[in-house]
Amino acid sequence: MNTAELHVDEELLLKMSGAGPRYTSYPTVPEWREFGDADARAALTRAAAKSDEPMCLYVHVPFCARMCLYCGCTVEITRRSGKVHSYLAAIEREVDMTRALLGPRRKIAQIHWGGGTPTHLAPAELRRLFEILRSRFEIEPQAEISIEVHPHVTTFEQIDTLVELGFNRISMGVQDLDPHVQEIIHRDQTTEETENLVAYCRKRGIGGVNVDLMYGLPEQTEATFAATLDTIARIRPDRLAVYAYAHVPWLKRHQTALERYALPTPPQRARLFFVAIEQLSKSGYEVIGLDHFALRSDALHRALEAGTLHRNFMGYTTHPAEEMLAFGMSSIADIGGAFVQNNHDTREYEAAIGAGRFSAIKGLVRSAEDDLRRAAIQALMCGMKLDLRALEARFGRRDLAQHFARELQELRPLADEGFCSIERDVVTVLPKGRLFLRHLAMVFDEYLRQKKADGPRFSKTI
Ligand code: SF4
Structure with a gap:
């Protein structure tokens, strides 16, 4: 290719x-x-x-x-x-x-x-x-x-x-x-x-x-x-x-x-x-x-x-x-339904551990909605296909076409660019779309949607 x-x-x-x-x-x-x-x-x-x-x-x-x-x-x-x-x-x-x-x-x-x-x-x-x-x-x-x-x-x-x-x-x-x-x-x-x-x-x-x-x-x-x-x-x-x-x-x-x-x-x-x-x-x-x-x-x-x-x-x-x-300073675990990040400072990390405490400073316990959206993003970025029926079976739901109706609509312009195809309840990433997976994933990011213009800065996608 x-x-x-x-x-x-x-x-x-x-x-x-x-x-x-x-x-x-x-x-x-x-x-x-x-x-x-x-x-x-x-x-x-x-x-x-x-x-x-x-x-x-x-x-x-x-x-x-x-x-x-x-x-x-x-x-x-x-x-x-x-x-x-x-x-x-x-x-x-x-x-x-x-x-x-x-x-x-x-x-x-x-x-x-x-x-x-x-x-x-x-x-x-x-x-x-x-x-x-x-x-x-x-x-x-x-x-x-x-x-x-x-x-x-x-x-x-x-x-x-x-x-x-x-x-x-x-x-x-x-x-x-x-x-x-x-x-x-x-x-x-x-x-x-x-x-x-x-x-x-x-x-x-x-x-x-x-x-x-x-x-x-x-x-x-x-x-x-x-x-x-x-x-x-x-x-x-x-x-x-x-x-x-x-x-x-x-x-x-x-x-x-x-x-x-x-x-x-x-x-x-x-x-x-x-x-x-x-x-x-x-x-x-x-x-x-x-x-x-x-x-x-x-x-x-x-x-x-x-x-x-x-x-x-x-x-x-x-x-x-x-x-x-x-393990180690700044490392990030994904365990027990949560992300847990350690202290970025080696001395503080070692001091916490020396005192018998984990040095976690930042993290998040994911909600059911977070897990659902995370699975949708993973399906696009790894499997190059988001099958809503398969996701429904995995999460015990029957309403995902409706739940993600706005997202499916927002994918349309990306489909017009040739990044993906949308057929019934399946979004398939096309070869060109492999270069723009972040853009497809962003559609499912609920936090990004809510973010104001002065939100955190990210690096360029290209
Ligand atoms: S300082 Fe250089 S070698 Fe060390 S982690 Fe950064 S890029 Fe890698």
Whole structure:
């Protein structure tokens, strides 16, 4: 499928480039309220009842050696090894506190370590963190175990350790290979480092290798980004995430430093994304969901075809475990019908855990209406189809065509653009619509509808 078959052009991308949420959760984070230890305990206690259901498990490792100026993650810049030691001790205690409330529930279908840079940890520390989890949970034999790595700091010895521990998916941050762009964004990473690491992961039997790219960075041009895409297509990861740079200096102050340079204008951003779609399509990658591309041979692509693709805070995944435990500063759990986010400050997180309290600061207990709308959004973003009859069966309702009458009406202009078809009670996302899933999802976002013009700011959709 190429851009001609998709019938997308730069004008359309530009027209659709308004702000909007990414829907890694629904309701989205701006709707959450203050949470605390008691809320986290209540959520885990509710979750204990589903004793046989497997869960996903996320660990946030915030440490990085140097700040990349585009970074939107929650990180702590450090080279001190003592920091890692005390952080792992806090994780261990948090896992124990969690296990105590979960009772017999201990099956894990998916693990993801994100950051920060999880490979900031030395091999012995990687082993220690994994052992904290392995000794307290029952990791299913087919579990997907993944980690985010920075090619510049990741050694073959670390990869060997990860393979020995059972990691079977790796995601690499690359963003852009152009030396001038890298210098501006403070990212040192040669093409050889990325190429060698992908090759070594393959050699060690790791499948589903992912590379993250970013468009909309300062001084990025169509020519430089096309060169990056060419090189990456040659290196041939199984999957790619191509994200728009989110310039949010009011949240991430370090990004202000990038304002000295020429940031691509909205039309230039649209053109950069167009270049990405065009080149990746020609190289055999297909759009599988929001910002994500995969080779047909990749498990994510197969999951899309089989209707088993799933989306959670880790992004798209093949494992449909509904709930997620999360450990570490800033991490977000989706457990017991609630989202629960930990404190963003490492010291405050460690202090709370040291005192025997969960460090939850923010969250939301979902209502039945939230769950219904969340399921509708997930169906569109993962299954590429919203079948209201199937949703009725799942939620024990018989009135969803009526309940969502306004939404079905609001989808009409998007159907006219060729993003979806609407037949009776089924909305099907068409190939072109895979690029505009946020727009389809926004129609079902009740909070967005109620929001006034001065509501929270989101990053651009394109
Ligand atoms: S390595 Fe990743 S997490 Fe760390 S500062 Fe750079 S972009 Fe942020």
